[in-house]
Amino acid sequence: METKEIYLESLITGTPQEGRELAIKLARKSIAAIQPDSETRKKLRSDYAEDTAKLIASSQVIATEFQTIAMANNFWK
Amino acid sequence: METKEIYLESLITGTPQEGRELAIKLARKSIAAIQPDSETRKKLRSDYAEDTAKLIASSQVIATEFQTIAMANNFWK
Amino acid sequence: METKEIYLESLITGTPQEGRELAIKLARKSIAAIQPDSETRKKLRSDYAEDTAKLIASSQVIATEFQTIAMANNFWK
Amino acid sequence: METKEIYLESLITGTPQEGRELAIKLARKSIAAIQPDSETRKKLRSDYAEDTAKLIASSQVIATEFQTIAMANNFWK
Amino acid sequence: METKEIYLESLITGTPQEGRELAIKLARKSIAAIQPDSETRKKLRSDYAEDTAKLIASSQVIATEFQTIAMANNFWK
Amino acid sequence: METKEIYLESLITGTPQEGRELAIKLARKSIAAIQPDSETRKKLRSDYAEDTAKLIASSQVIATEFQTIAMANNFWK
Numbered sequence: 001m002e003t004k005e006i007y008l009e010s011l012i013t014g015t016p017q018e019g020r021e022l023a024i025k026l027a028r029k030s031i032a033a034i035q036p037d038s039e040t041r042k043k044l045r046s047d048y049a050e051d052t053a054k055l056i057a058s059s060q061v062i063a064t065e066f067q068t069i070a071m072a073n074n075f076w077k
Numbered sequence: 078m079e080t081k082e083i084y085l086e087s088l089i090t091g092t093p094q095e096g097r098e099l100a101i102k103l104a105r106k107s108i109a110a111i112q113p114d115s116e117t118r119k120k121l122r123s124d125y126a127e128d129t130a131k132l133i134a135s136s137q138v139i140a141t142e143f144q145t146i147a148m149a150n151n152f153w154k
Numbered sequence: 155m156e157t158k159e160i161y162l163e164s165l166i167t168g169t170p171q172e173g174r175e176l177a178i179k180l181a182r183k184s185i186a187a188i189q190p191d192s193e194t195r196k197k198l199r200s201d202y203a204e205d206t207a208k209l210i211a212s213s214q215v216i217a218t219e220f221q222t223i224a225m226a227n228n229f230w231k
Numbered sequence: 232m233e234t235k236e237i238y239l240e241s242l243i244t245g246t247p248q249e250g251r252e253l254a255i256k257l258a259r260k261s262i263a264a265i266q267p268d269s270e271t272r273k274k275l276r277s278d279y280a281e282d283t284a285k286l287i288a289s290s291q292v293i294a295t296e297f298q299t300i301a302m303a304n305n306f307w308k
Numbered sequence: 309m310e311t312k313e314i315y316l317e318s319l320i321t322g323t324p325q326e327g328r329e330l331a332i333k334l335a336r337k338s339i340a341a342i343q344p345d346s347e348t349r350k351k352l353r354s355d356y357a358e359d360t361a362k363l364i365a366s367s368q369v370i371a372t373e374f375q376t377i378a379m380a381n382n383f384w385k
Numbered sequence: 386m387e388t389k390e391i392y393l394e395s396l397i398t399g400t401p402q403e404g405r406e407l408a409i410k411l412a413r414k415s416i417a418a419i420q421p422d423s424e425t426r427k428k429l430r431s432d433y434a435e436d437t438a439k440l441i442a443s444s445q446v447i448a449t450e451f452q453t454i455a456m457a458n459n460f461w462k
Binding site (some may be wrong): 327 | 386391392393394395396397411412414415416418419420426429432433434438441442443445446449450452456457
């Protein structure tokens with residue numbers, strides 16, 4: 001069931017903005033790991049992109065992933 | 078789907094208050110990344126601004142983003 | 155939409171108890187940032203103060219904010 | 232609305248077990264800060280003590296508060 | 309209402325696996341602290357063990373407790 | 386009720402990608418610890434893999450577990 005694709009080479013990014021983008025990517029890859037069928041995911045996507053509660057819950061995942069990435073990059077200081 | 082706008086130049090802010098404002102901004106930008114259509118977001122906004130459960134869930138996202146920002150700024154000490 | 159009021163001068167508090175009070179204040183200010191209309195907030199308040207699930211969710215926000223404040227104060231050691 | 236009672240003198244406890252008890256106390260005090268009426272809280276209590284989802288959500292609050300307390304005590308090492 | 313049983317002598321465990329088991333135990337003890345009646349808990353247990361949303365929420369509590377335990381053990385390095 | 390299988394020998398992984406896979410494994414093992422019957426889990430699995438809210442909640446668990454693993458590996462730096 002687990003995807004064999006390598007999607008995380010490193011937690012280090014050049015800029016905080018790239019850190020945000022990596023956080024979003026990691027959140028999406030978790031969804032893909034649990035639901036590997038891309039057709040099903042496409043259908044679900046329209047579902048959560050228009051549902052406020054799910055959008056907020058997704059933002060929480062991104063915030064948590066970003067905290068890890070920010071720590072890894074020593075907050076880009 | 079991902080916005081190409083640079084919205085996070087740095088996690089460093091001058092004051093804790095600015096840190097709060099950055100946390101709120103990051104929470105909003107996550108919503109925008111998942112739902113890029115601003116018209117749809119506008120409609121959803123009125124939805125969550127008057128729904129207690131969603132307001133609380135949004136506050137949780139802000140709290141998590143703020144923790145990261147506060148760590149980045151060594152808590153403004 | 156963002157409040158211009160300065161409500162967070164510092165994360166440093168004299169006592170752990172004051173840290174709790176600051177955590178509660180930050181949680182409330184996040185709600186106010188998303189829903190700036192105080193009349194609407196007043197109506198919503200009675201809603202969540204009598205709904206167990208929302209009370210617990212609010213406690214989670216306070217716990218997260220407090221963790222940040224406690225770290226900022228080196229746990230008042 | 233905020234309780235003036237001092238319920239948190241210190242985050243330092245003698246044992247991990249006392250740390251758990253403090254975490255539970257803090258979680259309860261957050262509820263009391265938002266819903267100051269003890270009669271209302273008593274009614275709500277029977278509500279969440281028999282509702283699995285609310286019990287689990289309360290456990291999450293306790294876990295977060297405990298993490299803060301454990302860090303404050305350097306994990307009682 | 310609080311259980312007087314000592315269930316947490318130490319956060320230190322011999323192995324990561326024992327750390328997982330302690331995390332699960334702590335999550336369960338929180339439930340017991342809020343709902344001290346074991347008969348009621350037994351009934352609720354069958355409820356959440358067959359409800360996906362509650363299983364996932366329980367996993368979240370375990371993940372948080374485990375993070376604390378892992379930090380206490382310096383990640384068993 | 387607790388599984389006696391050793392599924393966590395170490396938090397140390399060779400790569401960040403392996404850290405993600407371990408995070409997913411830990412999340413799954415928590416479910417298995419609470420619901421030990423594999424037949425029941427199989428039925429529940431199809432349930433959450435097609436339910437957006439549950440997929441997002443699962444991603445949150447993975448994000449939390451991954452943060453712990455990333456800290457254990459000093460972020461693979």
